[in-house]
Structure formats: structure tokens, C-alpha cells
Amino acid sequence: MSAETPGQSTGTFTRLRLRFRDWRGNRPFWAGLFTLLGGLPIAYFPYATLKLGTMSLTMATTAGAGSLIIGVLLVTLGLTMWFQQATRVFAGIAAILLALVSLVVSNIGGFIIGFLLAMIGGALALSWAPGNPAPQGAEPQNLPPAPTQDGAPAPGPYPVAGEQGPSYTLHKQADGGASQPVQADEPNGVHRVG
Template sequence: MSPESTGQNEHYIRVLRRRFRAWRGHRPFWAGLFTMVGGIPIAYFPYASMTLGNMTLAMSTTAGAGSLIIGVLLITLGLTMWYHSIVRVFAGVAAILLALISIPVANIGGFVVGFAFALVGGALSISWAPGKPESADGTPLAEHPDEERSEGGLHAAAVPRQQGSGYDLAVDTDGGGHRAG
């Protein structure tokens, strides 16, 4: 191998990690993960039994089917957040509502563990917003000051100010030479 070949020397784990990081960055990953983790105890605890020596403790309730439905729906909503991020607000609201419904139905929301995870996952899904694309000159939009991103977008920052013309082009909002404000 020659030292000029760049892609062949890279380890496959590093490539997979970079691909996963890129995949994770375009969707509400943590919201979906928290929602799915919240659905597991809500669905599991009503059907679980614990053995202490010769004594078996069963935590099953009459609402076991409701708990299973709520848990499966939360897991489905978590997967929806990952693979269809366009409906993230609906999935977040539905996850919060299912978490609230799980308190009376599913053993106090999976002993508060599932309730808390589903509530946080739904809130993260509602608050997640996709990243902004970079501007044409290669500088990310987040690096521009807020005053440059006014009604005209970044156009005002790109127009040079002319000295002595009676008005500034950077403040010219309607294109007719009139000052704003």
C-alpha cells in the first residue's frame, strides 16, 4: 500500500462509528431511546414474577393487557422518532400522553421508572429541531451574529455599506432606497 491511499487504511470500526454518528445526528436519537426504554418496564412489570426462596411474588394486575399495549405503543413511538423524524412532534405528544395514562393503568407507570423515561423521551422529541444547513460560503449559520439574520436573512450581512450615498444598503429593506424605521 502506498501512503497516498487514504480510505484503505481506515479501520472498519472507525468507519461504522462515523456512519452511526452521522445517522444519529439527523434524528431525535435520544428522544427515541428514552421513549423505548420507558416502554419496556411499563410492558414488563405487570407480567413479571419474582421468586424469593420458596415464595413467588407476582406483580400481575387486572390491567395487564393495557400495560402491554401502552408499552408496545411507546416502543413503536420511539422507533417512529428514529425512522420518521418528520412526525416527531406527534410522537412526542403521544408518548407524553401514554406516559401519563400509564400511571393508573400500569403499576404506577412501571414503578415510576417507565413513566419518567417516557415523559423525558416525549419532551425531547417535541423540543428537537433539525440542524440548519451551512451557508453558501461554508460558514455555518450558527456562527453569524443574530443581528445579521433579520428579515432579509443573511443578505443584509453580504451587502457592503456605501459611504456618503445618503442611505445604507444594508438597512434598505424594500429595495427602493428607503430606510427601515
């Protein structure tokens, strides 16, 4: 198969990547990810035992169950932000409150790591707003206009939005042929056929 063959234009990885990008774009993805990641160190550190040579270091607190509950709730809120976008404001406020409570309950909020991740995730959830869907039948902004009825290309160059481009008029040919676009605002009265 050559490079010009249209049969395999996109691979499986590209299709999956584009589907994931569309899914991610319709929800507060980063808010959910930060909140979910913030819950992991808050739940993990009170139960972790680190080995330094022959010495074991345990960071267990008396509120280990509280840390586990806060961590699990933050993971749940992160997933809620992904799959129930309508509850993003509630989930964001709850994530911020749980992050603040974790400072007292869970080893300074999972050694500040979980606290900061959960705070950022909650703030992102509160600030996220769904985008406006494109109106049906709307033409993308950066495409040139469609060709004229007789198949001739639309006059160009195409001005950038906000700039004043040259104006064109249709000039009928003397032999009765198709109309040709003529630039009407050339200096010195000279007209250029488009």
C-alpha cells in the same frame, strides 16, 4: 505498512461509527431511545414473576393487557421518532399522554422507571428541531483563507471572529518580483513584511 501509508486511513469500526453518528445527528435519537426504553418496563412488570428463594412474587394487575398495549405503543413511538422525524411532535405528545396513563394502568408507570423515561423522551421529541444544512460552497469558519493567486500564503496571524486583527497591504518589490504582504498598522511607522 507504515503509519504514514494513506491506504488504510480508517478502519471498518471507524467508518460504521461515523455513519451512525451522522444518522443519529439527523433525527431526535435520544428522544426515541428514552421513549423506547420507557415502554419496556411498563409492558414487562405486569407479566413478571420474581423469585425470592422459595417465594414467588407476581406483580400482575387486572389491567395487564392495558399495560402491554401502552408499552408496545411507546416502543412504536420511539421507533417512529427515529424513522419518521416529521411526526416527532405527534409522537412526543402521544408519549407524554401514554406515560401519564401508565401511572394509573400499569403498576405506577412501571414503578416510576418507565413513566420517567417516557416523559423525558416525549419532552425531548417536542423540543428537538432539525439543524440548518450548511450552504453549498460555504467555507468552514476555522480554516485560514486560501493562498493568494501567486501561490504565496495568505497573510497571518488570522484574527478570531469578532477581534480586530492587523491589516495588510501589498507592497510591490523594487526588482519587479511578486507582491509581498506588508503589515500596515505597526506602531512607530515600522512596517513588517509578512
